[in-house]
Amino acid sequence: MNAGVATRDVSIARELTVILAKAYLSALRLDDFVDLDVRSSTDYSGHSCARDLTRHLDLAHHLARSLPADDFTGELLRTIDLARDLSRQVAYELTREFAHDRDIAHELARDIDSIRYLTRDYIRQFPADNARNACAASAALRLVTVAALLIPSSDRPRFVEEYRAELFYLADHGAKRWHQVSYSVRQLLRAPQMRAACRRKLEAP
């Protein structure tokens, strides 16, 4: 799979996850709301919840359509469509009466939860791209910055970039935090040697 396309797909899937998380919260609110069975005050709040939910699901549907057309995306779209139909039905029912709302809201929350799991599985298809977004440990980054401070200023930007890049690639290949910190500590311990090596280079005729 083309790396650029895969990165874009993961980005879409991530956005989808955020939207679905919001949709899930709306569905839970709706579920709680219906559980309370406070019919006298439901018209506005309940309808607003359902409308938010429909909006989130419309956006989720739009995002999911941008993903590559395969069985997985097909299943995702079908489930989103089902949830969308349910949320519209809830909105419709809330404007009239509350018959069957409880069942519909429960079903809706369950469907949206399953969509979230589907999306999470989708993102897991791209472990390398996920790792690329992983950052090096902040303690390790701080330590290499300190190590670089001991290097002559003319060479410092190069080595800061090089050390940080290496920390990135260590993290990218799954190095644990302690491994990254060990790398930085080694750089720090060798900083006087680096300083000497760079200074001699400057002094060389």
Added chain:
Amino acid sequence: MPDRSALRMTMPTQLVLQALLAEPGEEQYGLQICTNAGLPSGTIHPILARLERVGWLESRWEEADPHEEGRPRRRYYRFSPGGAEQARLALARSRTPVSAVPGLRARPAISPG
């Protein structure tokens, strides 16, 4: 000219040179050299800087846009013209052959991919 006599042929230096000499025409980046030399990551930059200082190595940044690639640039090292030959001679002259130290190259290191 840089003072070549200032280069001490320590054991890690020999390991780094051997790793680079395995493919003298190829460029390698820092973590790759660490792995190939069997040295822990974060230990070779002073060695590489010294080898650059004496003119045996040259380095360059990878020609890639970090924003487009979604990853930082790598710094690549390779022998300068004549550098590989100098390194071979220096290794041949060095008193402690790396091959005489059992298990030294067997240290685990993270794969640079």
